[in-house]
Amino acid sequence: MQIVWLKRDLRVHDHRPLTEACRAGGPVLIVYVIEPELWQNGDLSERHARFIEECLAEMQTEVRRLGGELYTACTGMVSLLEQLAADGTPLTLYAHEEHGKPDTFARDMEVRRWMKERGFAVHEYPSFGVTRGLRDRKQFDEKWQEKMQAPLLPVPGAIPAPPASLPAVVTRQTTFPKQLALPGETIRYGQQGGESLGLETLTDFLENRFYQYRSHLSNPISSSTSCSRLSPYLAWGALSFRRAYQESVRRLSHLPNPQDRRQLEAFISRLHWHCHFIQRLEDEPELSERNMNRAFDTIRTDWDEDAYTRWKEGRTGIPFIDAAMRSLHKTGWINFRSRAMLVSFICNTLLLDWQKPAQFLARQFLDYEPGIHYSQMQMQSGTTGFNTIRIYNPIKQGREQDPDGRFIRRHVPELKEFSSDFIHEPWKSPAFFHSQYCGAVVDVMDANRRAREVLWSVRDSEAGVKEAEQGLKKHASNSRRKEASAKKPKPAFEQLSLFDFDD
Numbered sequence: 057m058q059i060v061w062l063k064r065d066l067r068v069h070d071h072r073p074l075t076e077a078c079r080a081g082g083p084v085l086i087v088y089v090i091e092p093e094l095w096q097n098g099d100l101s102e103r104h105a106r107f108i109e110e111c112l113a114e115m116q117t118e119v120r121r122l123g124g125e126l127y128t129a130c131t132g133m134v135s136l137l138e139q140l141a142a143d144g145t146p147l148t149l150y151a152h153e154e155h156g157k158p159d160t161f162a163r164d165m166e167v168r169r170w171m172k173e174r175g176f177a178v179h180e181y182p183s184f185g186v187t188r189g190l191r192d193r194k195q196f197d198e199k200w201q202e203k204m205q206a207p208l209l210p211v212p213g214a215i216p217a218p219p220a221s222l223p224a225v226v227t228r229q230t231t232f233p234k235q236l237a238l239p240g241e242t243i244r245y246g247q248q249g250g251e252s253l254g255l256e257t258l259t260d261f262l263e264n265r266f267y268q269y270r271s272h273l274s275n276p277i278s279s280s281t282s283c284s285r286l287s288p289y290l291a292w293g294a295l296s297f298r299r300a301y302q303e304s305v306r307r308l309s310h311l312p313n314p315q316d317r318r319q320l321e322a323f324i325s326r327l328h329w330h331c332h333f334i335q336r337l338e339d340e341p342e343l344s345e346r347n348m349n350r351a352f353d354t355i356r357t358d359w360d361e362d363a364y365t366r367w368k369e370g371r372t373g374i375p376f377i378d379a380a381m382r383s384l385h386k387t388g389w390i391n392f393r394s395r396a397m398l399v400s401f402i403c404n405t406l407l408l409d410w411q412k413p414a415q416f417l418a419r420q421f422l423d424y425e426p427g428i429h430y431s432q433m434q435m436q437s438g439t440t441g442f443n444t445i446r447i448y449n450p451i452k453q454g455r456e457q458d459p460d461g462r463f464i465r466r467h468v469p470e471l472k473e474f475s476s477d478f479i480h481e482p483w484k485s486p487a488f489f490h491s492q493y494c495g496a497v498v499d500v501m502d503a504n505r506r507a508r509e510v511l512w513s514v515r516d517s518e519a520g521v522k523e524a525e526q527g528l529k530k531h532a533s534n535s536r537r538k539e540a541s542a543k544k545p546k547p548a549f550e551q552l553s554l555f556d557f558d559d
């Protein structure tokens with residue numbers, strides 16, 4: 057029996073495991089395994105499950121049209137394999153590589169061991185531009201290009217029927233069992249899953265929406281349409297990453313206007329970053345559980361549950377922070393700048409450790425992708441030791457990105473009546489005490505000053521510098537390494553310039 061093990065690849069086009077399993081002949085079992093242990097690991101939530109269900113429902117229709125069947129099974133993967141092989145049926149497994157935290161790595165190793173011990177073959181294929189077992193980070197770009205240039209695979213012409221009898225745990229349902237009791241709520245105004253919506257989003261972006269991509273990247277309102285909004289489709293594999301890249305490059309080749317080209321080039325460079333950051337976690341999955349630069353282990357040892365709760369609930373009393381958090385609750389998406397600012401606030405301004413906030417944000421981001429997420433958490437809280445330390449002033453950010461306070465008024469109704477003069481610092485208004493809005497959890501200027509001292513003293517310490525050199529060697533891009541070796545003067549304690557997002 058050929059088994060196509062679906063993971064973060066919920067589509068039928070450009071799907072190598074599906075293509076190869078169909079070519080091999082014999083019955084094909086296409087299965088999405090809902091592994092309760094992984095779903096309880098703290099990063100996954102109800103909104104992810106809904107999005108996956110929507111992807112699976114559409115995929116099932118397509119698979120049936122081609123003669124096959126799609127199943128789900130709620131159990132551990134090894135347990136499923138045991139049940140499938142119980143009657144002596146030989147198994148062959150086809151899957152994409154998954155780039156996750158130590159738990160998915162451990163699970164994959166267990167599956168491989170189990171299959172090998174029984175003489176069953178496992179065929180694993182790269183998911184996008186990340187290379188498993190990359191020996192030298194300098195080879196990353198070349199290997200990325202190779203993968204991106206490979207031709208797209210068509211949807212199989214026909215999918216062989218599934219085996220006649222299957223264990224009871226395998227079902228045709230594409231919904232998650234209620235008893236999993238996943239954390240979080242469904243999204244009220246979010247994106248929906250499915251391959252056709254992923255493709256539609258790509259086409260719409262490349263035809264109509266990319267013209268202001270770079271210019272509006274950090275605006276909290278206009279970025280929601282000027283950004284591609286491809287992230288959940290890429291994260292759950294409802295859209296082939298290679299296809300997104302190839303179609304973007306094709307579109308670029310037909311753009312004569314340099315201004316338009318710059319916008320689209322900025323987008324394409326982010327597709328490269330996608331894999332660059334995921335490669336970090338692939339090379340060192342423990343980065344989801346500890347500081348990259350261990351010198352930072354000596355700080356952020358105190359915990360403030362009250363401040364953490366207020367941050368999670370969008371009740372810090374800092375309007376731009378609260379608007380970003382509440383918007384994220386409702387939609388499952390905020391732009392890069394807002395994500396970075398939320399992390400800077402909790403981990404730098406309030407000096408709390410990044411791990412609990414990382415898990416909380418993972419559950420909120422519909423596009424949760426472990427490799428990007430944990431690499432960015434470490435970058436934004438300064439714990440890589442080789443990236444610029446970014447300590448945002450959310451009041452200044454609010455004035456710059458939301459000058460008239462439209463975004464704030466939309467998400468923080470307590471401030472609806474405040475004029476633009478006071479919307480970013482409502483406590484300065486004589487009317488503040490009549491409002492229902494909470495007082496600020498911290499004096500941002502004082503707290504940021506303290507954070508700078510603490511973070512830079514660790515970064516500049518002997519241990520901090522030594523660790524940073526190792527991290528740079530192992531994880532930084534070629535351009536970042538060259539930049540460091542050119543011994544540029546250390547950046548001043550300033551806000552990040554708009555496009556200085558390089559690793």
Ligand SMILES: Cc1cc2nc3c(=O)[nH]c(=O)nc-3n(C[C@H](O)[C@H](O)[C@H](O)COP(=O)(O)OP(=O)(O)OC[C@H]3O[C@@H](n4cnc5c(N)ncnc54)[C@H](O)[C@@H]3O)c2cc1C
Pocket residue numbers: 283284285286287288290291323326327329330331333390391392393395396399421423424425426428429432433436557
């Ligand atoms: C703390 C933090 C956590 C993040 N967690 C995630 C996450 O879990 N999943 C995720 O997809 N992105 C994450 N990002 C990166 C980025 O914010 C989102 O990719 C982007 O906002 C998604 O919207 P979009 O698809 O419209 O992006 P666009 O700007 O249109 O970019 C297109 C694609 O490029 C990739 N990309 C864009 N920006 C980055 C970046 N800075 N680093 C790596 N890849 C990038 C994504 O795949 C994105 O879908 C995080 C950023 C921060 C600061």
